[in-house]
Amino acid sequence: MTTTPTPDASAPAHGPDEAEVLTALTEAMSAVLDPVELEATPLTMDTRFVEDLDLESIDLVTLTGLLGSRYGDRVDFPRFFASLELPEIIGLSVGQVVRYVAGCLR
Structure with a gap:
């Protein structure tokens, strides 16, 4: 009888870490902001x-x-934004988006 191994709960999650997501977000920002603004x-x-x-x-x-x-x-941005109130959207930080994306990809 062959058994399928169960995932080890202590094993690291797969998917990009927060630093990798921050790098991807920074790259995407270069399409949204002028490079001079992004550098500032x-x-x-x-x-x-x-x-x-x-x-x-x-x-x-x-x-x-x-x-x-x-x-x-894997990353449902409409659901993420729908879960936020207007003041939360106005105060949204890069870290909040990075943590959301990284969490979805685990």
Whole structure:
């Protein structure tokens, strides 16, 4: 009788880590922001899209579209944004998006 091994709960999760997702997000931001603007405000986990980068809602749609193209259906941005209240969207940080994406890909 052959048994199928069960995944070890202590084994590391597969998928990109937060640093890899931050790199992908930074690359996607270069399509949304002028390179000079992006260089003036480097992306960190604490960078806020609206308050620090002056992104408008259409910019967030473009950004999430680019990330959606990269990660596919595993990352459900419409559901993510629907779970947020307007003040949370306005205060949304790069770290929140990075953690969401990384969590979806685990």
